[in-house]
Amino acid sequence: MRIVEYRAEHDGVLVGRLLRREGISHRLLVELKKDPEGITVAGQPVRSIDRLHAGDVVQVQVRETDRSDIVPQPGLPLSLAYEDEDLFVVRKPAGMAVHPSPQNRENTVANALAARYQQRGEPFAFRAIGRLDKNTSGLLVLAKNALSACLLTAAAQQKRMFHEYLAVCTGELPPEGTIDAPIGRVDGSVIARQVRPDGERAVTHYTRLAYANGYSLARIRLETGRTHQIRVHMQYIGHPLPGDFLYGPNDMGRIDRHALHAAFLTLPQPVTGERLCFSDPLPEDMRRFFPEL
Template sequence: MVFNISKDDEGKRLDNFLKFEKGFSTRLIKKITKNDCVFINGKIAWADDILKEGDIVEILLKENKEQDIMPEDIPIDIVYEDEDILVVNKPPFMVVHPTKSHQSGTLANGVMNYFNKTKQNCIVRLVNRLDRDTSGLVIIAKSQFAHQAMAKMFEKNKVKKEYIAIVKGKMEGKGTVDLPIDRPSLDSVKRCVIEGGQRAITHYEVIGSSEDVSIVKLILETGRTHQIRVHLSHIGHPILGDELYGEKSNIIQRQALHAFRLTFNKLRGEDLVVCTANIPQDMLEILKKYNLDFQEDTYE
């Protein structure tokens, strides 16, 4: 990574510049300076070096290739890629990362295979995750820096997270659900709206409805586990096919929830990145059944 120091950054310590201007964690700054991986104008730099206008700061990010994820020849739908991140459209019924019960066939196995085939010296660092039965956009960071920087953007709500859901019943209008979410007990998989839980904010707008189902766009202001599923169920419109927060459906074999769009700034530069994942076929079939239309260009 290369940074050209402007007049605005003159006089700053190197470590403060990297932390507050470029999103490096304190831990990573210590690691790269200790291992002689930072250079100013071609010379090894120290954390307390003072920057001057015109300085060129170069950082060598060395990846640790040790990761127990076997590459598998699984097709992945790449939506966007740059030097720092990979964004893929995860299909429904796919686990994002190996677990005890899902040792193979995961998104991470496919991504590792892609990194190997394209000779990218990366391990799989998931920035966000989706439930097995939720489809849509997942971001994978290619370095420790990218992972920390993207995680910070999510934490500060600088990533716009948009979803599409098909819910039970006729739902109308738009609004915001601002209700806390937590587990009712430590051993519970299910979450619920509960006093004293973590604050959770979901904005919604109905973009089509029939007497039986409605299609809803949602924007997450927070990112709690199962947030959309809990909030929609709480207001009386559980997601179609969501057996945990609603009931089984005979027209879809999963919850009809899709992570449709992510909008954020590139980590290097200020270019805006807009990633969109097409609505999967099983959800499109439901919309067709109920004569509901979804046009991506009208979804703003």
């Protein structure tokens, strides 16, 4: 159970409007209204259409009822960068999928967290906020409850939660630049994407941090979040990521996955609003391209 409080600043504001303004989704609000103790003021149940007085404190009580049918797997290589009562930040290794799929039911972030909850004797519901490709390493956010899930999702949509990436790129990148080129699906492919005029707008900002032996290290910030955006955009400007079986050169001998790492993460703590910032060092398989770093 998670209990949080919100204070009305003005007379006449509707309970539902106050909670929606605080980031509570329509879906969660519907669930809260089903619980007699879900939304209260001074210990008394209130409706979303009730009006508040300035200074009224609305208490929201979110009960955990969801369960994820995921096989617990102790011992998977997953470490925590941060944990509080609302969220996890995990360091995802390359080669580990975020959640199970029909073809792959095990060896995922979800399986590792299910084992952690099993050890604690607590019910488990898997709520990843955003995702990383299986072969992208780095920082990943997971919500612990339905309230933090909807608040973190809102933060991501409002660009208050965002990643910055480190990527190894073939060739010498310009010192900095912006790629503004629409991305769409490759005809006849379920997976591959390409820059094409009828695609969705995609904007990528990059800064070159280092150059050595024919490879650049770039720090990358996304303005949009299209599938494979960094990989497609870097190929489009002639600097594909080594190890990228879809978009890169045939150099799998240097690295056995695309050289992309979610190294930096900024987000608000969903309940308190505190700004949280995390970083994760460049993994060894990418560091080998720049021995002097």
